[in-house]
Amino acid sequence: MNIVITSDHAGFNYKSSLIKIIKSMGHNIIDAGTDSNESVDYPDFAEKASEYITSGEADIGIFICGSGIGMSIAANKIKGIRAAVCWSVESAKVARDHNCANVLCMGERFLLLNECIQITKAFINTPPGTEERHLRRVNKITKIEERNFICND
Numbered sequence: 001m002n003i004v005i006t007s008d009h010a011g012f013n014y015k016s017s018l019i020k021i022i023k024s025m026g027h028n029i030i031d032a033g034t035d036s037n038e039s040v041d042y043p044d045f046a047e048k049a050s051e052y053i054t055s056g057e058a059d060i061g062i063f064i065c066g067s068g069i070g071m072s073i074a075a076n077k078i079k080g081i082r083a084a085v086c087w088s089v090e091s092a093k094v095a096r097d098h099n100c101a102n103v104l105c106m107g108e109r110f111l112l113l114n115e116c117i118q119i120t121k122a123f124i125n126t127p128p129g130t131e132e133r134h135l136r137r138v139n140k141i142t143k144i145e146e147r148n149f150i151c152n153d
Contacts, residue, residue: 001124004058006032006049008042008071011064011108014116018062021117025124030058046074046083053102054080061103062120068107075103079149082141087111089122096126100138 003022007015012034019029032049034040042065052058061083063071068085075083083103084095087110095101104123106116129135 001060002028002030002052002058003060003062003124004030004032004049004052005062005064006045006071007034007064007108008045008066009034009037009039010042010066011071011106012037014064014106014108014113017113018064018116018120021120022062022124025121027124042070043074046071047078050075050078050081050083050103054078059102060124062123063103063105064108064116065105066107066109068105068110072103072105075105079145082138086119086123088115089118092119092123093126096123097129098134098137099141100128100134 005015005019022029030052033045046063049061049063053061063075065071072083072085075081081103082099082101083105084099084101085105086092086095106119
């Protein structure tokens with residue numbers, strides 16, 4: 001699987017560790033930055049990393065910032081992205097199984113590194129759900145997105 005990973009300065013420390021773990025699982029990594037603890041704006045990195053998913057270059061994404069919330073809000077503005085802030089293994093599994101999330105967002109300030117590792121593994125190893133009730137709901141989300149998408153090109 002091709003996985004894009006990104007962070008802002010507040011998620012940079014965990015990003016480096018997660019890259020090693022994900023590679024050890026046999027996946028390809030696309031590192032969309034940032035490359036240091038120097039202050040940056042998370043929307044820039046969420047947008048850049050999301051484009052790898054919407055273009056098909058990456059299958060899923062792992063986005064880390066201070067809380068996970070900012071990255072999630074920014075990523076969810078992009079058509080085709082379903083970003084979920086996850087705080088536990090169970091929330092990661094539900095995000096994939098029930099919501100077909102394609103981006104995992106986590107907060108370095110609120111989770112221990114080992115928790116992020118376990119959450120990441122659960123997200124990667126849980127396939128998108130196939131139950132009719134979940135797919136029906138995800139399709140409704142897509143229709144909301146399509147009704148509200150404005151092309152500014």
